[in-house]
Amino acid sequence: MQYADNIDYPPLLTRPAVFLPGLAVLFVLLYLWHVGATAIGGGILEVLGLAGTGQADLVVAAVITAVAALNLMVVLRLELRWQVWVVWAELAALILLFFYSFDLSFDFIRRKLPFLITQGLLTTIYISAISIAIASVLAMIGAVAKLSSNGIAIGIANFYTSLFRGLPLLMQIYLIYLGLPQLGYVVDAVPAGIAALSLCYGAYMTEIFRAGIESIPKGQWEASRALGLKPQSTMGRIILPQAMRIIIPPTGNQFIAMLKDSSLVSVVGVWELMYLARTQGQTEFRHVEMMITASMIYWILSIVLELVQARIERHYNRASTR
Amino acid sequence: MTMPKPDPSAPAIQIRGLGKWFGAFKVLDGIDLTVERGEKLVICGPSGSGKSTLIRTVNGLESIQEGEIRVDGIRLTRQPETVEAIRRRVGMVFQQFNLFPHLTVLENCALALRLVQGMAPKEAEERSMHYLRKVHIPDQARKYAAQLSGGQQQRVAIARALAMQPDIMLFDEPTSSLDPEMVKEVLDTMVELAGEGMTMAVVTHEMGFARQVADRVIFMDHGKIVEEASPETFFSAPRAERARAFLQQILH
Numbered sequence: 001m002q003y004a005d006n007i008d009y010p011p012l013l014t015r016p017a018v019f020l021p022g023l024a025v026l027f028v029l030l031y032l033w034h035v036g037a038t039a040i041g042g043g044i045l046e047v048l049g050l051a052g053t054g055q056a057d058l059v060v061a062a063v064i065t066a067v068a069a070l071n072l073m074v075v076l077r078l079e080l081r082w083q084v085w086v087v088w089a090e091l092a093a094l095i096l097l098f099f100y101s102f103d104l105s106f107d108f109i110r111r112k113l114p115f116l117i118t119q120g121l122l123t124t125i126y127i128s129a130i131s132i133a134i135a136s137v138l139a140m141i142g143a144v145a146k147l148s149s150n151g152i153a154i155g156i157a158n159f160y161t162s163l164f165r166g167l168p169l170l171m172q173i174y175l176i177y178l179g180l181p182q183l184g185y186v187v188d189a190v191p192a193g194i195a196a197l198s199l200c201y202g203a204y205m206t207e208i209f210r211a212g213i214e215s216i217p218k219g220q221w222e223a224s225r226a227l228g229l230k231p232q233s234t235m236g237r238i239i240l241p242q243a244m245r246i247i248i249p250p251t252g253n254q255f256i257a258m259l260k261d262s263s264l265v266s267v268v269g270v271w272e273l274m275y276l277a278r279t280q281g282q283t284e285f286r287h288v289e290m291m292i293t294a295s296m297i298y299w300i301l302s303i304v305l306e307l308v309q310a311r312i313e314r315h316y317n318r319a320s321t322r
Numbered sequence: 323m324t325m326p327k328p329d330p331s332a333p334a335i336q337i338r339g340l341g342k343w344f345g346a347f348k349v350l351d352g353i354d355l356t357v358e359r360g361e362k363l364v365i366c367g368p369s370g371s372g373k374s375t376l377i378r379t380v381n382g383l384e385s386i387q388e389g390e391i392r393v394d395g396i397r398l399t400r401q402p403e404t405v406e407a408i409r410r411r412v413g414m415v416f417q418q419f420n421l422f423p424h425l426t427v428l429e430n431c432a433l434a435l436r437l438v439q440g441m442a443p444k445e446a447e448e449r450s451m452h453y454l455r456k457v458h459i460p461d462q463a464r465k466y467a468a469q470l471s472g473g474q475q476q477r478v479a480i481a482r483a484l485a486m487q488p489d490i491m492l493f494d495e496p497t498s499s500l501d502p503e504m505v506k507e508v509l510d511t512m513v514e515l516a517g518e519g520m521t522m523a524v525v526t527h528e529m530g531f532a533r534q535v536a537d538r539v540i541f542m543d544h545g546k547i548v549e550e551a552s553p554e555t556f557f558s559a560p561r562a563e564r565a566r567a568f569l570q571q572i573l574h
Contacts, residue, residue, distance in 0.1 A: 219420040222383055222416065223414075225381075226483070227409070227486060228438040228486070229437055229438060237433060241424045319424045
Protein backbone atom coordinates (compact mmCIF):
# COMPACT_ATOMS: atom_id res chain seq x y z
CA MET A 1 0.00 0.00 0.00
CA GLN A 2 1.54 3.20 -1.21
CA TYR A 3 -0.53 5.62 0.81
CA ALA A 4 -1.18 3.62 3.98
CA ASP A 5 -1.42 5.75 7.10
CA ASN A 6 0.54 4.85 10.20
CA ILE A 7 -2.52 3.99 12.24
CA ASP A 8 -3.60 0.39 12.80
CA TYR A 9 -7.34 0.62 12.35
CA PRO A 10 -8.82 -2.75 13.33
CA PRO A 11 -9.46 -4.68 10.10
CA LEU A 12 -13.13 -4.55 9.21
CA LEU A 13 -13.65 -8.29 9.50
CA THR A 14 -12.05 -8.61 12.95
CA ARG A 15 -14.63 -6.31 14.50
CA PRO A 16 -17.29 -8.41 16.27
CA ALA A 17 -19.92 -5.92 15.14
CA VAL A 18 -19.11 -6.82 11.53
CA PHE A 19 -17.87 -10.39 11.78
CA LEU A 20 -20.78 -12.01 13.67
CA PRO A 21 -23.67 -10.28 11.86
CA GLY A 22 -21.84 -10.97 8.58
CA LEU A 23 -21.78 -14.68 9.29
CA ALA A 24 -25.41 -14.58 10.40
CA VAL A 25 -26.45 -12.92 7.14
CA LEU A 26 -24.46 -15.49 5.16
CA PHE A 27 -26.14 -18.32 7.04
CA VAL A 28 -29.65 -16.92 6.55
CA LEU A 29 -29.12 -16.24 2.86
CA LEU A 30 -27.76 -19.75 2.25
CA TYR A 31 -30.69 -21.23 4.10
CA LEU A 32 -33.28 -19.15 2.25
CA TRP A 33 -31.72 -20.05 -1.11
CA HIS A 34 -32.14 -23.76 -0.30
CA VAL A 35 -28.46 -24.42 -0.53
CA GLY A 36 -29.05 -28.05 0.46
CA ALA A 37 -30.72 -28.64 -2.90
CA THR A 38 -27.78 -27.41 -4.97
CA ALA A 39 -25.00 -29.52 -6.46
CA ILE A 40 -22.53 -28.09 -3.96
CA GLY A 41 -24.94 -28.81 -1.12
CA GLY A 42 -25.36 -32.37 -2.33
CA GLY A 43 -21.61 -32.82 -2.47
CA ILE A 44 -21.14 -31.53 1.07
CA LEU A 45 -23.89 -33.81 2.46
CA GLU A 46 -22.35 -36.79 0.74
CA VAL A 47 -18.90 -36.06 2.21
CA LEU A 48 -20.49 -35.79 5.67
CA GLY A 49 -22.47 -39.00 5.13
CA LEU A 50 -25.73 -37.14 5.71
CA ALA A 51 -27.30 -37.60 2.28
CA GLY A 52 -31.07 -37.78 2.56
CA THR A 53 -31.37 -35.84 5.80
CA GLY A 54 -34.55 -33.80 6.28
CA GLN A 55 -32.62 -30.70 7.37
CA ALA A 56 -30.35 -30.48 4.29
CA ASP A 57 -30.59 -26.64 3.96
CA LEU A 58 -29.84 -26.10 7.64
CA VAL A 59 -26.86 -28.49 7.74
CA VAL A 60 -25.23 -27.23 4.54
CA ALA A 61 -25.73 -23.57 5.44
CA ALA A 62 -24.17 -24.22 8.86
CA VAL A 63 -21.22 -26.10 7.35
CA ILE A 64 -20.49 -23.40 4.77
CA THR A 65 -20.83 -20.65 7.38
CA ALA A 66 -18.46 -22.50 9.73
CA VAL A 67 -15.90 -23.03 6.95
CA ALA A 68 -16.12 -19.36 6.00
CA ALA A 69 -15.62 -18.27 9.63
CA LEU A 70 -12.62 -20.57 10.11
CA ASN A 71 -11.12 -19.50 6.81
CA LEU A 72 -11.45 -15.82 7.70
CA MET A 73 -9.81 -16.32 11.07
CA VAL A 74 -6.86 -18.07 9.46
CA VAL A 75 -6.47 -15.59 6.58
CA LEU A 76 -6.65 -12.59 8.91
CA ARG A 77 -3.58 -13.86 10.72
CA LEU A 78 -1.43 -14.06 7.60
CA GLU A 79 0.99 -11.45 6.30
CA LEU A 80 -0.48 -9.10 3.68
CA ARG A 81 1.39 -10.70 0.78
CA TRP A 82 0.14 -14.16 1.75
CA GLN A 83 -3.37 -12.88 2.34
CA VAL A 84 -3.46 -11.65 -1.25
CA TRP A 85 -2.27 -14.99 -2.61
CA VAL A 86 -4.57 -17.12 -0.46
CA VAL A 87 -7.65 -15.04 -1.26
CA TRP A 88 -6.76 -15.12 -4.95
CA ALA A 89 -6.33 -18.90 -4.90
CA GLU A 90 -9.55 -19.47 -2.97
CA LEU A 91 -11.59 -17.35 -5.36
CA ALA A 92 -9.99 -19.13 -8.33
CA ALA A 93 -10.85 -22.47 -6.73
CA LEU A 94 -14.47 -21.37 -6.30
CA ILE A 95 -14.71 -20.39 -9.97
CA LEU A 96 -13.24 -23.73 -11.04
CA LEU A 97 -15.65 -25.51 -8.69
CA PHE A 98 -18.46 -23.59 -10.35
CA PHE A 99 -17.33 -24.85 -13.77
CA TYR A 100 -16.86 -28.34 -12.37
CA SER A 101 -20.50 -28.36 -11.27
CA PHE A 102 -21.50 -28.22 -14.96
CA ASP A 103 -20.64 -31.90 -15.20
CA LEU A 104 -18.20 -31.32 -18.04
CA SER A 105 -16.76 -34.03 -20.24
CA PHE A 106 -13.05 -33.68 -19.61
CA ASP A 107 -12.38 -36.38 -22.11
CA PHE A 108 -13.94 -34.24 -24.84
CA ILE A 109 -11.89 -31.23 -23.73
CA ARG A 110 -8.71 -33.32 -23.75
CA ARG A 111 -9.43 -34.45 -27.31
CA LYS A 112 -10.15 -30.96 -28.62
CA LEU A 113 -7.63 -28.95 -26.64
CA PRO A 114 -4.59 -29.52 -28.91
CA PHE A 115 -6.48 -28.22 -31.95
CA LEU A 116 -7.87 -25.29 -29.95
CA ILE A 117 -4.33 -24.36 -29.05
CA THR A 118 -2.42 -25.01 -32.26
CA GLN A 119 -5.05 -23.43 -34.49
CA GLY A 120 -7.21 -21.16 -32.33
CA LEU A 121 -4.83 -19.83 -29.71
CA LEU A 122 -2.04 -19.25 -32.20
CA THR A 123 -4.35 -17.33 -34.53
CA THR A 124 -5.64 -15.25 -31.64
CA ILE A 125 -2.13 -14.42 -30.47
CA TYR A 126 -1.00 -13.69 -34.00
CA ILE A 127 -3.91 -11.33 -34.70
CA SER A 128 -3.67 -9.62 -31.31
CA ALA A 129 0.10 -9.16 -31.36
CA ILE A 130 0.13 -7.59 -34.81
CA SER A 131 -2.88 -5.41 -33.97
CA ILE A 132 -1.29 -4.26 -30.71
CA ALA A 133 1.88 -3.24 -32.54
CA ILE A 134 0.01 -1.36 -35.27
CA ALA A 135 -2.40 0.25 -32.77
CA SER A 136 0.54 1.55 -30.71
CA VAL A 137 2.09 3.15 -33.78
CA LEU A 138 -1.26 4.65 -34.82
CA ALA A 139 -1.82 5.96 -31.28
CA MET A 140 1.60 7.58 -31.22
CA ILE A 141 1.02 9.25 -34.58
CA GLY A 142 -2.50 10.28 -33.57
CA ALA A 143 -1.37 11.78 -30.27
CA VAL A 144 1.50 13.72 -31.82
CA ALA A 145 -0.86 14.95 -34.55
CA LYS A 146 -3.44 16.10 -32.00
CA LEU A 147 -0.80 18.02 -30.04
CA SER A 148 0.80 19.54 -33.14
CA SER A 149 0.13 23.00 -34.52
CA ASN A 150 -0.76 21.57 -37.93
CA GLY A 151 -4.46 22.07 -38.65
CA ILE A 152 -4.62 19.31 -41.25
CA ALA A 153 -2.98 16.80 -38.90
CA ILE A 154 -5.29 17.78 -36.03
CA GLY A 155 -8.32 17.50 -38.31
CA ILE A 156 -7.38 14.04 -39.54
CA ALA A 157 -6.56 12.82 -36.03
CA ASN A 158 -9.79 14.20 -34.56
CA PHE A 159 -11.86 12.61 -37.30
CA TYR A 160 -10.01 9.33 -36.90
CA THR A 161 -10.58 9.04 -33.16
CA SER A 162 -14.17 10.18 -33.49
CA LEU A 163 -15.01 7.64 -36.21
CA PHE A 164 -13.22 4.62 -34.83
CA ARG A 165 -14.27 5.16 -31.25
CA GLY A 166 -17.79 5.91 -32.40
CA LEU A 167 -18.54 2.86 -34.56
CA PRO A 168 -19.05 -0.56 -32.99
CA LEU A 169 -16.00 -2.73 -33.58
CA LEU A 170 -18.21 -5.34 -35.20
CA MET A 171 -19.35 -2.75 -37.78
CA GLN A 172 -15.75 -1.80 -38.48
CA ILE A 173 -14.87 -5.41 -39.17
CA TYR A 174 -17.80 -5.76 -41.57
CA LEU A 175 -17.04 -2.42 -43.24
CA ILE A 176 -13.48 -3.42 -43.96
CA TYR A 177 -14.19 -7.03 -44.91
CA LEU A 178 -17.38 -6.49 -46.89
CA GLY A 179 -17.16 -2.78 -47.73
CA LEU A 180 -13.68 -2.49 -49.20
CA PRO A 181 -14.42 -5.02 -51.99
CA GLN A 182 -16.95 -2.44 -53.27
CA LEU A 183 -13.95 -0.21 -54.01
CA GLY A 184 -12.24 -3.07 -55.78
CA TYR A 185 -9.99 -4.17 -52.92
CA VAL A 186 -10.74 -7.68 -51.76
CA VAL A 187 -9.29 -8.19 -48.30
CA ASP A 188 -8.77 -11.56 -46.66
CA ALA A 189 -10.47 -12.16 -43.36
CA VAL A 190 -7.35 -12.08 -41.21
CA PRO A 191 -5.91 -8.81 -42.60
CA ALA A 192 -9.39 -7.27 -42.39
CA GLY A 193 -9.65 -8.28 -38.74
CA ILE A 194 -6.20 -6.97 -37.96
CA ALA A 195 -6.99 -3.69 -39.71
CA ALA A 196 -10.24 -3.22 -37.79
CA LEU A 197 -8.70 -4.06 -34.41
CA SER A 198 -5.67 -1.83 -35.04
CA LEU A 199 -7.74 1.14 -36.17
CA CYS A 200 -10.25 0.85 -33.35
CA TYR A 201 -7.73 0.38 -30.54
CA GLY A 202 -5.35 2.89 -32.10
CA ALA A 203 -8.16 5.45 -31.74
CA TYR A 204 -8.71 4.69 -28.04
CA MET A 205 -4.99 4.63 -27.36
CA THR A 206 -4.48 7.96 -29.16
CA GLU A 207 -6.36 9.59 -26.30
CA ILE A 208 -4.31 7.70 -23.71
CA PHE A 209 -1.04 8.74 -25.33
CA ARG A 210 -2.22 12.34 -25.69
CA ALA A 211 -3.16 12.55 -22.01
CA GLY A 212 0.17 10.99 -21.05
CA ILE A 213 2.18 13.46 -23.12
CA GLU A 214 0.16 16.40 -21.79
CA SER A 215 0.82 15.36 -18.21
CA ILE A 216 4.56 16.12 -18.51
CA PRO A 217 5.34 19.55 -17.01
CA LYS A 218 6.10 22.45 -19.35
CA GLY A 219 9.53 22.86 -17.73
CA GLN A 220 10.70 19.63 -19.37
CA TRP A 221 9.97 21.08 -22.81
CA GLU A 222 11.63 24.37 -21.90
CA ALA A 223 14.79 22.73 -20.55
CA SER A 224 15.04 20.61 -23.71
CA ARG A 225 14.56 23.63 -25.94
CA ALA A 226 17.07 25.72 -24.00
CA LEU A 227 19.62 22.93 -24.55
CA GLY A 228 18.91 23.09 -28.28
CA LEU A 229 17.15 19.74 -28.66
CA LYS A 230 15.00 19.47 -31.76
CA PRO A 231 11.27 18.72 -31.38
CA GLN A 232 11.70 15.06 -32.38
CA SER A 233 14.50 14.53 -29.87
CA THR A 234 12.53 16.30 -27.16
CA MET A 235 9.51 14.09 -27.78
CA GLY A 236 11.44 10.85 -28.22
CA ARG A 237 14.09 11.20 -25.53
CA ILE A 238 12.54 13.46 -22.88
CA ILE A 239 8.75 13.57 -23.03
CA LEU A 240 7.68 10.08 -24.12
CA PRO A 241 9.93 8.12 -21.75
CA GLN A 242 8.36 10.07 -18.88
CA ALA A 243 4.86 9.86 -20.31
CA MET A 244 5.23 6.05 -20.47
CA ARG A 245 4.69 5.82 -16.73
CA ILE A 246 1.23 7.29 -17.21
CA ILE A 247 0.52 5.61 -20.54
CA ILE A 248 1.34 2.01 -19.57
CA PRO A 249 -1.46 1.11 -17.09
CA PRO A 250 -4.42 2.13 -19.29
CA THR A 251 -2.63 0.73 -22.34
CA GLY A 252 -2.31 -2.61 -20.56
CA ASN A 253 -6.08 -2.46 -20.13
CA GLN A 254 -6.50 -1.85 -23.84
CA PHE A 255 -4.28 -4.79 -24.75
CA ILE A 256 -6.27 -7.13 -22.53
CA ALA A 257 -9.52 -5.83 -23.97
CA MET A 258 -8.19 -6.20 -27.49
CA LEU A 259 -7.11 -9.78 -26.83
CA LYS A 260 -10.71 -10.66 -26.09
CA ASP A 261 -12.20 -8.41 -28.75
CA SER A 262 -10.12 -10.31 -31.27
CA SER A 263 -12.87 -12.92 -30.88
CA LEU A 264 -15.15 -10.61 -32.90
CA VAL A 265 -13.03 -11.43 -35.92
CA SER A 266 -14.66 -14.87 -35.85
CA VAL A 267 -17.72 -13.29 -37.54
CA VAL A 268 -15.82 -13.14 -40.82
CA GLY A 269 -14.77 -16.76 -40.47
CA VAL A 270 -11.27 -16.50 -39.05
CA TRP A 271 -10.39 -19.72 -37.26
CA GLU A 272 -9.34 -18.07 -34.04
CA LEU A 273 -10.02 -19.29 -30.52
CA MET A 274 -13.66 -18.20 -30.20
CA TYR A 275 -14.62 -19.46 -33.67
CA LEU A 276 -13.18 -22.88 -32.94
CA ALA A 277 -14.78 -22.98 -29.50
CA ARG A 278 -18.18 -22.43 -31.08
CA THR A 279 -17.75 -24.80 -34.02
CA GLN A 280 -15.88 -27.63 -32.30
CA GLY A 281 -18.53 -27.95 -29.63
CA GLN A 282 -21.38 -28.19 -32.13
CA THR A 283 -20.47 -31.62 -33.49
CA GLU A 284 -21.09 -33.40 -30.20
CA PHE A 285 -23.37 -30.87 -28.49
CA ARG A 286 -20.56 -30.02 -26.07
CA HIS A 287 -20.82 -26.23 -26.32
CA VAL A 288 -20.22 -25.53 -22.65
CA GLU A 289 -16.97 -27.51 -22.57
CA MET A 290 -15.50 -25.56 -25.45
CA MET A 291 -16.74 -22.18 -24.20
CA ILE A 292 -15.26 -22.73 -20.76
CA THR A 293 -11.99 -24.01 -22.19
CA ALA A 294 -11.71 -20.99 -24.47
CA SER A 295 -12.55 -18.69 -21.54
CA MET A 296 -9.79 -20.24 -19.44
CA ILE A 297 -7.31 -19.78 -22.29
CA TYR A 298 -8.32 -16.10 -22.64
CA TRP A 299 -7.94 -15.69 -18.91
CA ILE A 300 -4.47 -17.21 -18.85
CA LEU A 301 -3.42 -14.98 -21.74
CA SER A 302 -4.72 -11.93 -19.86
CA ILE A 303 -2.76 -12.94 -16.78
CA VAL A 304 0.37 -13.16 -18.90
CA LEU A 305 -0.32 -9.65 -20.21
CA GLU A 306 -0.88 -8.38 -16.67
CA LEU A 307 2.50 -9.75 -15.64
CA VAL A 308 4.18 -8.17 -18.65
CA GLN A 309 2.50 -4.86 -17.80
CA ALA A 310 3.75 -5.04 -14.20
CA ARG A 311 7.30 -5.60 -15.44
CA ILE A 312 7.16 -2.66 -17.84
CA GLU A 313 5.71 -0.42 -15.12
CA ARG A 314 8.59 -1.34 -12.82
CA HIS A 315 11.02 -0.47 -15.61
CA TYR A 316 9.61 3.01 -16.13
CA ASN A 317 9.27 3.64 -12.40
CA ARG A 318 12.88 2.89 -11.62
CA ALA A 319 13.95 6.54 -11.55
CA SER A 320 11.30 7.52 -9.02
CA THR A 321 12.03 4.77 -6.50
CA ARG A 322 15.10 5.04 -4.37
CA MET B 323 19.45 28.82 -45.20
CA THR B 324 22.87 28.30 -43.63
CA MET B 325 23.71 28.75 -40.01
CA PRO B 326 23.79 32.51 -39.22
CA LYS B 327 27.29 33.80 -38.54
CA PRO B 328 28.03 35.46 -35.22
CA ASP B 329 29.69 38.85 -35.20
CA PRO B 330 32.74 38.78 -32.90
CA SER B 331 32.63 42.54 -32.31
CA ALA B 332 28.94 42.63 -31.35
CA PRO B 333 27.83 42.72 -27.70
CA ALA B 334 26.71 39.43 -26.12
CA ILE B 335 23.08 40.47 -25.92
CA GLN B 336 21.53 43.49 -27.57
CA ILE B 337 17.85 44.25 -27.06
CA ARG B 338 16.10 47.17 -28.72
CA GLY B 339 12.54 48.40 -28.28
CA LEU B 340 11.36 45.02 -27.00
CA GLY B 341 7.60 44.71 -26.40
CA LYS B 342 5.49 41.72 -25.44
CA TRP B 343 1.86 41.21 -24.52
CA PHE B 344 0.13 38.40 -22.65
CA GLY B 345 -3.31 39.00 -24.12
CA ALA B 346 -4.19 42.62 -23.33
CA PHE B 347 -1.49 42.89 -20.65
CA LYS B 348 1.83 44.36 -21.70
CA VAL B 349 4.51 42.38 -19.83
CA LEU B 350 7.50 43.97 -21.56
CA ASP B 351 7.36 47.57 -22.67
CA GLY B 352 10.07 49.28 -24.69
CA ILE B 353 13.05 47.41 -23.24
CA ASP B 354 16.49 48.57 -24.41
CA LEU B 355 19.35 46.60 -22.95
CA THR B 356 22.88 45.73 -23.94
CA VAL B 357 24.96 43.09 -22.17
CA GLU B 358 28.65 43.24 -23.05
CA ARG B 359 30.78 40.12 -23.36
CA GLY B 360 31.99 38.99 -19.98
CA GLU B 361 29.53 41.27 -18.21
CA LYS B 362 27.56 40.10 -15.18
CA LEU B 363 24.10 41.58 -15.15
CA VAL B 364 21.65 41.18 -12.28
CA ILE B 365 17.97 41.80 -12.96
CA CYS B 366 15.66 42.37 -10.01
CA GLY B 367 12.20 43.71 -9.44
CA PRO B 368 8.90 42.82 -7.84
CA SER B 369 7.00 39.74 -8.90
CA GLY B 370 5.14 40.30 -12.14
CA SER B 371 7.54 43.00 -13.29
CA GLY B 372 8.53 40.98 -16.37
CA LYS B 373 12.11 40.13 -15.36
CA SER B 374 11.80 36.38 -15.96
CA THR B 375 9.91 36.95 -19.18
CA LEU B 376 12.70 39.26 -20.32
CA ILE B 377 15.49 36.71 -20.00
CA ARG B 378 13.27 33.97 -21.42
CA THR B 379 12.89 36.00 -24.63
CA VAL B 380 16.66 35.95 -25.15
CA ASN B 381 16.77 32.27 -26.15
CA GLY B 382 13.35 32.23 -27.72
CA LEU B 383 11.42 30.49 -24.93
CA GLU B 384 9.00 33.43 -25.10
CA SER B 385 7.80 35.07 -28.30
CA ILE B 386 8.09 38.80 -28.79
CA GLN B 387 5.82 41.21 -30.62
CA GLU B 388 7.97 44.33 -30.91
CA GLY B 389 11.62 45.21 -31.21
CA GLU B 390 14.59 42.99 -31.79
CA ILE B 391 17.05 40.80 -29.93
CA ARG B 392 20.58 40.03 -31.05
CA VAL B 393 22.82 37.45 -29.42
CA ASP B 394 26.49 37.66 -30.47
CA GLY B 395 25.21 39.74 -33.36
CA ILE B 396 22.75 37.07 -34.56
CA ARG B 397 19.25 38.49 -34.85
CA LEU B 398 16.64 36.27 -33.22
CA THR B 399 13.84 35.45 -35.67
CA ARG B 400 11.39 32.56 -35.78
CA GLN B 401 13.59 30.76 -38.32
CA PRO B 402 14.79 27.41 -36.94
CA GLU B 403 18.37 28.24 -37.97
CA THR B 404 18.63 31.44 -35.97
CA VAL B 405 16.89 30.03 -32.91
CA GLU B 406 19.15 26.96 -32.99
CA ALA B 407 22.26 29.13 -33.45
CA ILE B 408 21.28 31.28 -30.48
CA ARG B 409 20.35 28.36 -28.22
CA ARG B 410 23.79 26.86 -28.92
CA ARG B 411 25.36 30.03 -27.53
CA VAL B 412 23.05 30.50 -24.57
CA GLY B 413 22.76 28.22 -21.54
CA MET B 414 19.84 28.51 -19.16
CA VAL B 415 19.17 27.58 -15.54
CA PHE B 416 15.60 27.53 -14.26
CA GLN B 417 13.96 28.18 -10.92
CA GLN B 418 12.50 24.65 -10.86
CA PHE B 419 15.80 23.02 -12.03
CA ASN B 420 13.90 21.09 -14.76
CA LEU B 421 16.27 18.13 -14.65
CA PHE B 422 15.12 15.14 -16.66
CA PRO B 423 13.87 12.79 -13.95
CA HIS B 424 14.10 9.60 -16.03
CA LEU B 425 17.80 10.08 -16.71
CA THR B 426 20.78 9.88 -14.39
CA VAL B 427 22.74 13.01 -13.55
CA LEU B 428 25.40 12.03 -16.07
CA GLU B 429 22.82 11.31 -18.79
CA ASN B 430 21.16 14.67 -18.06
CA CYS B 431 24.43 16.37 -18.97
CA ALA B 432 25.46 14.09 -21.82
CA LEU B 433 22.17 13.80 -23.72
CA ALA B 434 22.22 17.17 -25.45
CA LEU B 435 25.94 16.86 -26.20
CA ARG B 436 25.17 13.72 -28.14
CA LEU B 437 21.92 14.83 -29.78
CA VAL B 438 22.73 18.48 -30.48
CA GLN B 439 26.49 18.45 -30.94
CA GLY B 440 26.69 14.90 -32.29
CA MET B 441 29.40 13.95 -29.82
CA ALA B 442 30.43 10.31 -29.35
CA PRO B 443 29.01 8.76 -26.14
CA LYS B 444 32.38 8.39 -24.45
CA GLU B 445 33.46 11.92 -25.24
CA ALA B 446 30.09 13.30 -24.08
CA GLU B 447 30.49 11.44 -20.78
CA GLU B 448 33.98 12.78 -20.26
CA ARG B 449 32.88 16.34 -20.95
CA SER B 450 29.88 15.90 -18.61
CA MET B 451 32.08 14.54 -15.84
CA HIS B 452 34.40 17.51 -16.27
CA TYR B 453 31.54 19.93 -15.61
CA LEU B 454 30.11 17.83 -12.78
CA ARG B 455 33.51 18.08 -11.10
CA LYS B 456 33.37 21.82 -11.68
CA VAL B 457 30.11 22.07 -9.71
CA HIS B 458 31.58 19.66 -7.11
CA ILE B 459 29.23 16.68 -7.51
CA PRO B 460 31.08 14.12 -9.65
CA ASP B 461 30.24 11.44 -7.07
CA GLN B 462 26.49 11.81 -7.78
CA ALA B 463 26.84 11.16 -11.52
CA ARG B 464 25.05 7.79 -11.49
CA LYS B 465 22.09 8.91 -9.37
CA TYR B 466 18.69 10.10 -10.52
CA ALA B 467 17.58 13.67 -9.89
CA ALA B 468 15.00 12.63 -7.27
CA GLN B 469 17.82 11.23 -5.13
CA LEU B 470 19.58 14.60 -4.86
CA SER B 471 18.94 17.63 -2.66
CA GLY B 472 17.58 20.80 -4.23
CA GLY B 473 20.98 22.48 -4.14
CA GLN B 474 22.61 19.49 -5.79
CA GLN B 475 19.90 19.37 -8.45
CA GLN B 476 20.43 23.01 -9.30
CA ARG B 477 24.18 22.49 -9.55
CA VAL B 478 23.56 19.58 -11.94
CA ALA B 479 21.34 21.92 -13.98
CA ILE B 480 24.23 24.41 -14.10
CA ALA B 481 26.67 21.67 -15.16
CA ARG B 482 24.19 20.50 -17.80
CA ALA B 483 24.03 23.99 -19.29
CA LEU B 484 27.80 24.55 -19.03
CA ALA B 485 28.59 21.23 -20.72
CA MET B 486 27.22 22.73 -23.94
CA GLN B 487 29.98 25.36 -23.57
CA PRO B 488 27.75 28.38 -24.10
CA ASP B 489 29.01 31.96 -24.40
CA ILE B 490 26.23 33.33 -22.24
CA MET B 491 24.43 31.92 -19.19
CA LEU B 492 20.92 32.96 -18.23
CA PHE B 493 19.74 32.29 -14.67
CA ASP B 494 16.03 32.56 -13.94
CA GLU B 495 15.70 32.86 -10.15
CA PRO B 496 18.13 29.96 -9.62
CA THR B 497 17.87 29.96 -5.81
CA SER B 498 14.21 30.90 -5.30
CA SER B 499 12.91 27.37 -4.78
CA LEU B 500 15.80 26.20 -2.61
CA ASP B 501 15.86 25.65 1.14
CA PRO B 502 17.84 28.45 2.82
CA GLU B 503 20.83 26.26 3.68
CA MET B 504 21.25 25.25 0.04
CA VAL B 505 21.23 28.72 -1.45
CA LYS B 506 24.90 29.27 -0.66
CA GLU B 507 26.23 26.21 -2.51
CA VAL B 508 24.45 27.30 -5.68
CA LEU B 509 25.52 30.93 -5.35
CA ASP B 510 29.13 29.83 -4.72
CA THR B 511 29.04 27.86 -7.97
CA MET B 512 27.73 30.92 -9.78
CA VAL B 513 30.41 33.16 -8.22
CA GLU B 514 33.09 30.74 -9.40
CA LEU B 515 31.62 30.82 -12.88
CA ALA B 516 31.58 34.62 -12.85
CA GLY B 517 35.25 34.59 -11.85
CA GLU B 518 36.04 32.67 -15.03
CA GLY B 519 34.70 35.43 -17.22
CA MET B 520 31.33 33.94 -18.27
CA THR B 521 28.76 36.42 -19.54
CA MET B 522 25.83 36.12 -17.13
CA ALA B 523 22.31 37.54 -16.91
CA VAL B 524 20.82 36.63 -13.54
CA VAL B 525 17.29 37.23 -12.34
CA THR B 526 17.57 37.05 -8.58
CA HIS B 527 16.67 38.63 -5.26
CA GLU B 528 20.02 37.61 -3.74
CA MET B 529 21.38 41.06 -3.15
CA GLY B 530 24.58 39.73 -1.59
CA PHE B 531 25.32 37.96 -4.86
CA ALA B 532 24.52 41.14 -6.79
CA ARG B 533 26.93 43.20 -4.67
CA GLN B 534 29.69 40.63 -4.95
CA VAL B 535 29.47 39.73 -8.63
CA ALA B 536 27.36 42.12 -10.68
CA ASP B 537 28.88 44.71 -12.97
CA ARG B 538 25.46 46.27 -13.32
CA VAL B 539 22.04 45.92 -11.73
CA ILE B 540 18.78 46.68 -13.51
CA PHE B 541 15.51 47.11 -11.68
CA MET B 542 12.27 46.37 -13.51
CA ASP B 543 8.71 47.32 -12.74
CA HIS B 544 5.55 46.98 -14.85
CA GLY B 545 7.52 45.66 -17.83
CA LYS B 546 9.95 48.57 -17.94
CA ILE B 547 13.53 49.04 -16.83
CA VAL B 548 13.16 51.73 -14.16
CA GLU B 549 16.69 51.85 -12.87
CA GLU B 550 20.03 50.81 -14.23
CA ALA B 551 23.14 51.32 -12.11
CA SER B 552 26.32 49.81 -10.71
CA PRO B 553 25.61 47.70 -7.60
CA GLU B 554 27.21 50.34 -5.32
CA THR B 555 24.98 53.10 -6.65
CA PHE B 556 21.91 50.89 -6.79
CA PHE B 557 22.13 49.73 -3.19
CA SER B 558 23.33 53.00 -1.62
CA ALA B 559 21.39 55.59 -3.58
CA PRO B 560 18.64 54.19 -5.79
CA ARG B 561 17.04 57.00 -7.77
CA ALA B 562 13.65 55.49 -8.54
CA GLU B 563 11.08 55.64 -5.77
CA ARG B 564 9.83 52.15 -6.66
CA ALA B 565 13.37 50.71 -6.38
CA ARG B 566 13.84 52.31 -2.94
CA ALA B 567 10.61 50.75 -1.72
CA PHE B 568 11.60 47.37 -3.15
CA LEU B 569 15.03 47.43 -1.54
CA GLN B 570 13.51 48.32 1.82
CA GLN B 571 11.24 45.31 1.51
CA ILE B 572 13.98 42.78 0.82
CA LEU B 573 16.93 44.25 2.80
CA HIS B 574 16.29 44.59 6.48
